[in-house]
Amino acid sequence: MELAKRVQSLTPSSTLAITAMANTLKAEGHDVIALGAGEPDFNTPEHILDAAEKAMREGQTNYTPSGGIPALKEAIVQKYQQDNQLTYDPKQVIVTTGAKHALYTLFQALLNPGDEVIVPAPYWVSYPEQIKLAEGTPVIVKASEDNDFKLTPKQIEETITDRTRAIIINSPSNPTGMLYSKEELQAIGEVCLRRNIMIISDEIYEKLIYGDESHTSMAQISDELKNQTIIINGVSKSHAMTGWRIGYAIGDEKLIKAMTNLASHSTSNPTTIAQYAALSAYTSSQDAVEEMKKAFSHRLEKLYEWISEIPGVKCVKPKGAFYLFPNVQEAAKSNGFDNVDDWVKALLEEEKVALVPGSGFGAEENIRLSYATSLDQLEEAAIRIRRFIEKHQS
Known part of the structure; x- marks a missing residue:
């Protein structure tokens, strides 16, 4: 079967690809820290859930x-x-x-x-x-x-x-x-x-x-x-x-x-x-939005500090969203990798930290880390990334 040209030209999502790899490792029983997802780690606020239930009950x-x-x-x-x-x-x-x-x-x-x-x-x-x-x-x-x-x-x-x-x-x-x-x-x-x-x-x-x-x-x-x-x-x-x-x-x-x-x-x-x-x-109330914002702000401060201290990693401090986008080209080269994509794959395989390579975003030297997860997980991820870089240092 020949597919339409419009779909043959599409580039697969790098975010979904790394998530799939992480999920496979998780299913095999590995302790994977997934920093690839672009979504809050909070559940939808209760009053919104209640409104959805009310709508269903009322026949909407x-x-x-x-x-x-x-x-x-x-x-x-x-x-x-x-x-x-x-x-x-x-x-x-x-x-x-x-x-x-x-x-x-x-x-x-x-x-x-x-x-x-x-x-x-x-x-x-x-x-x-x-x-x-x-x-x-x-x-x-x-x-x-x-x-x-x-x-x-x-x-x-x-x-x-x-x-x-x-x-x-x-x-x-x-x-x-x-x-x-x-x-x-x-x-x-x-x-x-x-x-x-x-x-x-x-x-x-x-x-x-x-x-x-x-x-x-x-x-x-x-x-x-x-x-x-x-x-x-x-x-x-x-x-x-x-x-x-x-x-x-x-x-x-x-x-x-x-x-x-x-x-x-x-x-x-x-x-x-x-x-x-x-x-x-x-x-309705926007209190939950403000609470999530406070949590993300705190995580940003801590993760930025931890990542910026890792040798070979340069990071511009973001002002919004919930991502860091550090440049790891120096670290990847010093670790013996030809490109950041291979470095990201090896990091996932060895240290079980899932990041998204920047190539999918048009920035081959960078990686995207989502801090939409717990502070404990973020700290452990930074420890594993540093350990991986130092272990492969040439």
Whole structure:
């Protein structure tokens, strides 16, 4: 059987691959520390679980409108009014089966064959693949580690062609945890306005920012940029609801309508019960969100300290999300490995620590460590990584 060319060109997810290897070792009885998963290690807050049960008991188990239940769309509008001082109409919102599906549907509705999308590297693994599935061309632009993995306006200006349709800005970032300041966004936005480039603002980690930093959406900079920005967000990371699969997009009404029509022929609608759970997430107490944020902040401080002390490992301190993205090229070379991917595989086999190689994110010298696990596990992981490096030191 010959498969469609669109799927033959896909690159398998490095995150899922390392998770599969870790699960195999666990099944064999090994003590594996898995730092690959991109999801909170907390259960969904109780009041959200209660809301889901209540919805089921009250018969909310049928189809909903393809773009989401009106109450949830209104709650999303209210959230952006309250948190981001942005005014939208519910017609400008589509609720989707996770933020990933919001992005997928966006690219399908936006791109024609050959259209280019600027993708800053390091990037989330699904960006380039989803663009290719929409017959677009991902244009990868490497952000310097010396600039905290953030693109400059000059880099963007030099990359734009007459086929450039959009740029992705993911702040805070997966995998780096880096955050664009308001001034940096404004400078990038000016380029996009001048060259008529749409901005896809992936804000899925906006609630997980640490220290004195704060989140700014590109749409907050000016009315002109708001009109040229489509926001992608969801409840997966902020409310520990990864498995519920509720995300959304906000932006131009015409584009949102096209996305909604497309969704009606793919998923019909996001899961009804999950929508009512998400409604509770946005309209009830946010105390659980703050508690998770405090835990992640504490873990970041400790893990960053432990990892930064390991010989051959360099790490820029992130400001958000729940990942470290250290450069381990020096350690890998000193350990006799030709590349970081092989080093990561050997680390898993010998010390049973599962990390994600940076090659899947467009950064071959780095690794991604998720600190969405217990402090004890993080400390033990750092001990094992140091032991592995010192054992193989040449």
